[in-house]
Amino acid sequence: MITISEPPKGVNRHAAAVIKKAWVLAEVARFTKLCDGKIIPSYIKSALLKRNAQVLFVDANAAAILLPGRSNEEVYIELICAKRGGGHGRQLFEAIKERAISMGKTSITLRAATHSLISVYNRWGFVRSDAPCGSTHPWWQLSALDTKSGYFMTMCLKEEQVKPTVAQRFWDMAIGLSP
Numbered sequence: 001m002i003t004i005s006e007p008p009k010g011v012n013r014h015a016a017a018v019i020k021k022a023w024v025l026a027e028v029a030r031f032t033k034l035c036d037g038k039i040i041p042s043y044i045k046s047a048l049l050k051r052n053a054q055v056l057f058v059d060a061n062a063a064a065i066l067l068p069g070r071s072n073e074e075v076y077i078e079l080i081c082a083k084r085g086g087g088h089g090r091q092l093f094e095a096i097k098e099r100a101i102s103m104g105k106t107s108i109t110l111r112a113a114t115h116s117l118i119s120v121y122n123r124w125g126f127v128r129s130d131a132p133c134g135s136t137h138p139w140w141q142l143s144a145l146d147t148k149s150g151y152f153m154t155m156c157l158k159e160e161q162v163k164p165t166v167a168q169r170f171w172d173m174a175i176g177l178s179p
Helices: 013-034 041-048 088-102 115-123 144-148 166-174
Strands: 002-005 054-058 062-068 074-082 107-112 151-156
Touching: 013 041, 013 054, 013 062, 013 074, 041 062, 041 074, 054 088, 062 088, 074 088, 088 107, 107 115, 115 151
Parallel strands: 074 107
Antiparallel strands: 002 054, 054 062, 062 074, 107 151
16 A cells, blocks of 8 residues: 655644654654665655655555655655565555656656666666756766766656766766666
8 A cells, every 4th residue: 555644734833843853753763664774864864854755655665755856847756765575666666656647747856876776777767867858968967976976867757758978878888787
């Protein structure tokens, strides 16, 4: 069963802050258990405190923190945790995709934390590019940000998928990630 968790709204500013703090603490505990301690609780907490954070759960087997993207047409996946085996990550991703479409979004973006995750996200339909969907010229080349904070990936939901830059394809081929 797929559930969506958002911070409850308070009656006044003080009540809202107290309620949100309790929500964040409860969600950090759920995520920490689900991620088997691989993600530090302070990172989970900071992600949940960001503006308009939503949490999607697939039973107790997978969860993701969704944030608004760089534009109104985009959903950004801040964090994904899933138990290995059983297709829980794939099921979670399909739920994220359905949620994004129902919200009228045209793309889903994320950062692959490691190079080995790029091939996983490629199989799910993501391309290693941070160009907006419908763009004919990606506006970023492989940059220091790309490797410092992860590898930016995009999935277009309505328009033609953007292509990775020549530099990104060369780099991925050099380390054996792309065909």
